Amino acid sequence: MDDRAAICWLHRRAGFGITSTDLDAAIARGPAAEIERLLAAGPGDVSFVDPWNDADLPLTPKDRTESMQAINTWLDHMITTKTPLLDRIAWMWHGHFVSALDKVKVGRLMVNQLRLFRTSGLGSFAPLLRAVTIDPAMLVYLDGATSTGDHPNENYSREAMELFTIGLGAYTEDDVKAGASALSGWTVVRTDGTSMFRPRRHDDSAKTYLGTSGVHDVDSWLAAIMASKALSGSIAGTVAGELLGSSDPAVVGGLATAFSSSSFDITTLVRATLQAGVAGSSQPIVLGPVAWLAIAQRVTAAVIAPKLRLVGLRAAGQIPMLPPNVAGWPGGAAWFGSSTVVARAGLAAHVAAAAPADNPARAAADRGDLAALAAALSLPADFGPATTAALAAASPGVPRLALALCAPEFVIA
Amino acid sequence: MSTTDPTLAFDGRSFGRRRFIQIGAGVAVTALFAACSNKHPLGAPSSSTSTSTPPAGTAAGGGPSSVPSTPGTFGAPTGTGASAPSAKTLVIVQLNGGNDALNTLVPNDGKYRDARPTLALAEADLVALKGNDRWRLHPKLAPLTTYWESGTAAFLPGIGFNDPNHSHFVSLDRWWRADDMAAKTGWLGRSITDKAAAPLFATALGSGAPLLIGDAYQPAVVLEPAAFTLPAQLSGRALTALATPRSADPLVALAQASFDSTVSAVGSFADLLNADPLSGDTVNYREGGFNLQEGLALAARLITADVGARIVVVSAGGFDTHSNQLVTHAALMTDLAAGIDAFMKAITAGGAADNTLLVTTSEFGRRVAENASGGFDHGAGGMSMMFGPMVRSGVLTDIDLNNQLDGDVRPTMDPRTMYTACLDWLGADVEHALGKRYDEVKLLR
Numbered sequence: 001m002d003d004r005a006a007i008c009w010l011h012r013r014a015g016f017g018i019t020s021t022d023l024d025a026a027i028a029r030g031p032a033a034e035i036e037r038l039l040a041a042g043p044g045d046v047s048f049v050d051p052w053n054d055a056d057l058p059l060t061p062k063d064r065t066e067s068m069q070a071i072n073t074w075l076d077h078m079i080t081t082k083t084p085l086l087d088r089i090a091w092m093w094h095g096h097f098v099s100a101l102d103k104v105k106v107g108r109l110m111v112n113q114l115r116l117f118r119t120s121g122l123g124s125f126a127p128l129l130r131a132v133t134i135d136p137a138m139l140v141y142l143d144g145a146t147s148t149g150d151h152p153n154e155n156y157s158r159e160a161m162e163l164f165t166i167g168l169g170a171y172t173e174d175d176v177k178a179g180a181s182a183l184s185g186w187t188v189v190r191t192d193g194t195s196m197f198r199p200r201r202h203d204d205s206a207k208t209y210l211g212t213s214g215v216h217d218v219d220s221w222l223a224a225i226m227a228s229k230a231l232s233g234s235i236a237g238t239v240a241g242e243l244l245g246s247s248d249p250a251v252v253g254g255l256a257t258a259f260s261s262s263s264f265d266i267t268t269l270v271r272a273t274l275q276a277g278v279a280g281s282s283q284p285i286v287l288g289p290v291a292w293l294a295i296a297q298r299v300t301a302a303v304i305a306p307k308l309r310l311v312g313l314r315a316a317g318q319i320p321m322l323p324p325n326v327a328g329w330p331g332g333a334a335w336f337g338s339s340t341v342v343a344r345a346g347l348a349a350h351v352a353a354a355a356p357a358d359n360p361a362r363a364a365a366d367r368g369d370l371a372a373l374a375a376a377l378s379l380p381a382d383f384g385p386a387t388t389a390a391l392a393a394a395s396p397g398v399p400r401l402a403l404a405l406c407a408p409e410f411v412i413a
Numbered sequence: 414m415s416t417t418d419p420t421l422a423f424d425g426r427s428f429g430r431r432r433f434i435q436i437g438a439g440v441a442v443t444a445l446f447a448a449c450s451n452k453h454p455l456g457a458p459s460s461s462t463s464t465s466t467p468p469a470g471t472a473a474g475g476g477p478s479s480v481p482s483t484p485g486t487f488g489a490p491t492g493t494g495a496s497a498p499s500a501k502t503l504v505i506v507q508l509n510g511g512n513d514a515l516n517t518l519v520p521n522d523g524k525y526r527d528a529r530p531t532l533a534l535a536e537a538d539l540v541a542l543k544g545n546d547r548w549r550l551h552p553k554l555a556p557l558t559t560y561w562e563s564g565t566a567a568f569l570p571g572i573g574f575n576d577p578n579h580s581h582f583v584s585l586d587r588w589w590r591a592d593d594m595a596a597k598t599g600w601l602g603r604s605i606t607d608k609a610a611a612p613l614f615a616t617a618l619g620s621g622a623p624l625l626i627g628d629a630y631q632p633a634v635v636l637e638p639a640a641f642t643l644p645a646q647l648s649g650r651a652l653t654a655l656a657t658p659r660s661a662d663p664l665v666a667l668a669q670a671s672f673d674s675t676v677s678a679v680g681s682f683a684d685l686l687n688a689d690p691l692s693g694d695t696v697n698y699r700e701g702g703f704n705l706q707e708g709l710a711l712a713a714r715l716i717t718a719d720v721g722a723r724i725v726v727v728s729a730g731g732f733d734t735h736s737n738q739l740v741t742h743a744a745l746m747t748d749l750a751a752g753i754d755a756f757m758k759a760i761t762a763g764g765a766a767d768n769t770l771l772v773t774t775s776e777f778g779r780r781v782a783e784n785a786s787g788g789f790d791h792g793a794g795g796m797s798m799m800f801g802p803m804v805r806s807g808v809l810t811d812i813d814l815n816n817q818l819d820g821d822v823r824p825t826m827d828p829r830t831m832y833t834a835c836l837d838w839l840g841a842d843v844e845h846a847l848g849k850r851y852d853e854v855k856l857l858r
Contacts, residue, residue, distance in 0.1 A: 143735040143786050151785030154579075155735040158791070162580055173579065173819075284664045315637030317620075324620060325509065325730065327582055336671035337621050337634035338678045342641055345652065349644035386669065390654035399646045406647065407655055408668035 005380035006031035006278045012413040013243050013285070014038060014274055015084030017295030018378045020360045031278045038085035038274075039267055043119050047082035050115065057108040059193045067107030071320050072306040074114065078294040089270065090117035091290070092242045094320070095328035097132045097164055099141035101321040108193055109137040110321050125235065125264035129165065130222050134195045136188045142326070145188045149203025152180035159326050161225075170230035171210060178207040182221045232260035236269060241331075243273050245285035251276060284412050286335045289316035293347055296405050299377050300361050302354035304347075312350070316343035335411070345406055352402035365401035368392065373404055383409050502716050503835055504756075504771040505601075505624070505726045506705065508749070510733030511581065513742055513789055514778035514796035514822065518568050519549050524814035528782040532738055532789070548808050553746035556754040557798075564806040567799040567856060571812040571825030573777060579791035581733070584776035589624040591829055591847050600832055601724060602627030604841040611721025612677035618708045619728040631670065632724075633678035638711055641682050649676035681720045705729045705752030713756045717763025723839075732775060736786035749773075753800065770801040770838055772831060778822050781814065794822035797831055803838055805858050827851050 001009060007026045011018035015038065018026060026034050041047050051073050057066050081087045094117060101110050113135050120128045132138055138156070139145040147153035157179035161171045185202025188195055202217070209215035212224040225231065236256035240246050255272050262268035276282075287295070290313065297304070313319045317340050318329050334340070355362040364373035370391055374382050383391065387407040394400040404410060515525060516532070519539055526533045539549035542561050548568065550557065560566035574587050591600035602625040605615060615625050615632035625632040635641050643649055653676050656669040708727035715722040729748070734741050753771065760766045774797055779789035794812060810826045817823060829851035836843045838857060843850050 143788070146736050146786035148785040151783075153735055153784045153786045153788070154790040155733075158579065162582075168580065168583065176579070284662070286664070286668075311637070311640060315640040317636050325581065325733075330621060333667060334621050336668055337617075338631075338671070338675040339634045339636040339641065341652075341671050341675040342643060342679060343637065345647045346640060346644045349646040352646065384660060384665070386658055386660065387655055390651065393654060394651055399651065402644070402647050403651050403655070406652065408660070408665045411668060412664055 001278070001280070001380065003027050003030055007034055008378050008380035009277065009282065009413070010034055010038070010274065011084065011378060012287070012295060012380075013088075013277065013282070014270075015088050016078050016081065016291065017298045019299055019301075020376050020378070023375075023378060032275075035271060035274045035278070039122070039271055041083040042086055042122060045083070048086070049082075050118075051077040052111050052115075054108065057111060059106055059108050059190070061105035063107050067101055067110070067321070068306070068310060070107045070111050071310065071322075074320055075290070075294065075309065078290070079297045085270070086118060086122060088291075089121045089266075090114060091320075092239070093117040093121050093128075095242075095323065096238055097138070098323050098326050098328045099135075099137040100323050104137045104140045106137075106140075106193065107321075109140065109188075112193065113137040122267045122270065123265075125231075125259075125266055126222060126226050128266070129225065130218065132164070133160065133183065133218060133222070134186050134197075136193055136195050139186055139188050139195055144183060144186050147180060147184045147186075148201045149181060149184040152177065152184050152203065154180045156180070157183060163327055165225050165234060166210075166228045166230040167234040170228055170234075174208075175210055178209040178215065179221060181205070181207060182209060182215050182217055186218070226264065232256040232264070235259060235264075239269055239273050243270070244277050244281055245283035246281055248281070248283075251281045286332055287411055287413050288329060288331065288335060289313055289318040289340060289344065289347075290320060292344065292411060293351070295378070296348065296351045296410075300351055300355035300401070300405075301359045302351040302356075304350045304354050308350055309347070312343050312347040314343075316340045316347070341406075344411070345402070348402040348405035349398070351405060352398045355398075355401060361404075362397070362401055365404065366397050368396060368400070373401075374409070377404060377410055379409055381409075383407065500723060500768065501839055502723050502725070502765065502769045503601075503839055504709075504712055504716075504769060505622075505724075506709070506749075506753075506771065506773045507622070507726060507728045508732045508745075508773060508775040509585075509620075509728055509730040510775075511584075511777045511779055511791055512732045512745075512775040512795060513734055513738065514570060514775075514794070515781065516738070516742055517551050517554070517746065518570055518796050518808070519551065520570070520812065520814065521547055521549065522814050524781070528814075530783070532783045532787065542808070545808060547811075551742075551746045553743050554750045556750040559754070560757065560800055561806065565800060565802050565804065566806055567804045568808045569797040569799070569810045569826060569831065569854075569856075570808065571794045571810050571822060572797045572828055572831065573794040573822075573824030573826075574828060575824060577777060577793040577818070577821070577824060579777070579793075581776055581791070585623075588774060588776055588828060589626075591832055593848065597626070598628060599624035599626045600829075600846050601625055601835075602630075602632070604836060604839075604846045605630045605632075605724075611723075612674065612681045613715060613720050613722045615724040615726075616678075616715060616722055617726045617728070618711055620730075622726040622728065625724070625726060631674040633674070633682075635682070635711070638682075638686070641679060642686060643676070643679055649679065652676055684720060685714055685718050705748045706755060709752040709756040710759070713759035713763070716760055716765050716769060734779070734788045735784070735790060736788040738783070738788040757800065767802055770799065770803060770835065772800075772835060773798045774828070780820055781817060781822060782820060792821040793818050794824040797828075799831070799834075799856065803857055805856055809854055809856060826854055830854050831856060 004027050052070060078087055099113055104110055116131055142156035142159055143153040144156045154176050158176045162168055181203045185198050186195055187198050204216050206214045206216050210224045210228055215221055215224050233256040236259050237252050240252050240255055258272040259269040323329055361373060361376035364376050370388055371382055387409055391400055391404055394403045516534055519534055538552040540552055540555045541549055574592055589599045590596045605627045606629050608629045610630050613633050617625060617632055617634045621634050652672045656672040659669055660666050712725045712727050715725055731745055760769050775795050777792055778795035779792040784790055812822050812825055829847050830853060832847060833843050833851045834856040836846055
């Protein structure tokens with residue numbers, strides 16, 4: 001792909017779109033430099049901000065209104081973030097290491113987990129996994145907080161292997177039980193929302209876990225997971241699926257090697273993935289409603305009412321912090337289900353109506369300049385023939401812009 | 414058996430399992446096959462379903478069908494949307510997460526109490542099933558005794574596949590695909606052979622329904638009924654203009670096909686919304702779908718409103734009760750009983766009760782013994798319920814807590830037995846959907 005297409009690809013896949021104002025500078029830097037620039041913006045950088053205020057998030061399970069505000073704060077942050085790759089990766093981990101507000105109930109615990117994904121999501125995998133394992137929201141969501149050594153709760157132990165790390169086929173039912181036992185004793189302190197290890201609730205006996213003997217606590221559990229041959233391919237597959245849309249064994253295998261030979265450094269894995277994408281290993285992916293909406297609001301500068309946005313996203317099937325189950329959201333073709341198509345049209349109409357008249361996309365929609373419209377929407381190429389004809393026939397202004405946001409060229413990245 | 418197909422990007426075997434599940438959780442894969450039929454001369458089920466016994470002559474693209482196509486029967490052309498409430502309708506209620514079967518239909522068995530010192534339901538609270546000493550219901554299921562006493566309720570304890578796996582997603586997948594793990598379609602979706610079936614012929618409420626993935630027809634998905642309408646600035650005509658000419662790119666073609674099917678479904682749904690507008694401007698916390706009262710109320714409206722709905726899947730989550738079981742499960746049972754009871758009353762009032770079969774499914778039951786969190790971990794054999802005047806009323810299967818499967822209820826009836834009954838009742842082709850018949854237990858009158 002040419003530099004312009006590569007920059008648009010990068011920001012639609014690994015960020016939340018790019019405005020036409022920012023696009024020219026990024027093209028001038030070139031894709032290789034842009035990947036490094038995106039990877040460099042992290043904690044410690046002036047561009048890194050925490051969008052939430054704990055004073056707005058009581059540690060009570062009845063903070064429904066506050067939780068909805070926290071979700072909206074996150075959506076607003078995605079649209080305006082100066083650290084788009086970091087936030088896009090945090091969004092990926094949120095759909096991977098799943099916890100959900102409807103069971104966790106305390107919005108602050110969910111926000112604290114998201115903070116973990118933002119601060120550690122591009123670091124080394126082992127400390128990230130350790131932190132996720134004893135994260136308070138996770139301890140509530142997958143029941144570690146109530147597990148004891150006498151009667152271990154298997155929920156986290158099973159899902160951590162099946163979905164979060166090594167995948168089906170790499171463990172046995174005995175491993176599920178041994179892992180649950182090794183992780184017993186971690187609880188949540190309700191008054192301050194932290195986790196605490198309580199030795200009296202823990203079974204410290206040595207177990208054989210994933211073929212390793214002597215596993216008895218979270219650190220020996222972690223070491224056994226990290227030693228599993230299945231780990232690098234499984235996580236590389238997740239990242240490749242998310243950013244490349246590819247499951248090509250040659251591509252995933254190469255990424256897995258890069259990952260394991262860097263001592264499981266996530267930045268190394270993501271860099272290799274994005275470089276592979278720019279080099280042509282990318283397959284089309286369907287943007288989920290949240291990423292789609294964030295890109296749409298960013299490129300149109302539209303601000304829409306929080307309640308309208310959450311109702312629309314619910315109908316579309318994707319509200320942040322409320323994934324449908326422990327596997328996260330469905331993907332791909334699911335986003336062409338009729339409910340999502342209808343909800344996307346509704347949200348597109350709100351966005352188009354809220355776009356300022358001087359926004360380049362809105363102005364191009366007014367004029368009927370479809371090449372300029374595609375460019376202003378940060379699309380890597382012009383619209384195809386069906387969309388071109390449909391947009392030409394649409395009414396100028398809001399209807400044309402709304403239709404463009406629903407077009408396959410905008411929904412498929 | 415599998416065949417190569419350019420759409421292998423959508424084949425579970427070329428992705429990790431999780432990836433397939435995520436794709437399968439929607440329903441639009443089916444449209445890909447339809448959209449690509451020009452590129453795929455093997456668009457018939459023998460290539461696109463990869464069933465182990467591809468039937469002869471059943472075509473996705475309008476060829477001869479092995480399913481009877483008498484107007485008014487299952488799979489028949491009903492493109493006009495004409496469907497009286499007298500047409501047979503199947504409602505599937507999915508209890509996602511793995512419902513605790515043993516605290517839903519409770520066996521009169523000392524082993525039950527021994528394994529559940531704190532979570533066994535109190536003897537005095539259980540609801541009797543008249544004439545049956547072996548089984549009683551959860552206290553909150555009392556409204557369902559009406560149907561037991563009128564002879565229109567069946568219970569199937571021990572339902573589940575052999576060699577169970579405790580994974581939610583493997584288990585769901587086996588239920589959805591009727592245990593044919595090479596199949597790319599769902600057991601019910603591959604029974605729908607008519608491309609021109611009404612837009613709401615098969616409708617999923619609350620979440621996508623992979624069991625409806627088929628070769629010929631794209632089911633509707635409704636997550637937010639009050640919002641299932643197009644905005645003023647984006648007409649159906651404008652959206653469908655995006656759909657032609659069809660792209661050669663299969664994913665773009667899939668997006669294009671979704672505009673056509675969605676605009677049709679919205680049109681059919683509009684009658685319901687106009688007749689009695691819904692209020693839906695709240696954001697629901699319940700994971701995995703509607704609450705059942707909301708979902709089943711909408712299902713009843715779809716069936717009685719004469720919009721061509723013949724298969725309705727209602728999904729509800731929250732059944733993964735690893736902890737705090739007593740309170741959570743009581744709320745779930747209250748919702749389930751109220752939902753089914755209100756549904757039955759609504760379709761009776763609408764004249765559709767004689768022709769509606771409702772069945773419940775869940776990916777597995779839970780462990781026999783409780784854990785330390787006041788809950789139950791993933792188990793094996795579960796329990797399905799069937800409601801309608803066509804069912805053989807009774808507790809039709811049994812379990813043996815003296816012969817457990819490593820702490821789980823050992824499955825005693827293959828779910829495909831229930832599928833066979835559903836398909837038989839609909840008049841669909843059982844061998845096409847399931848490979849062969851499973852009728853070791855008689856479930857219908």
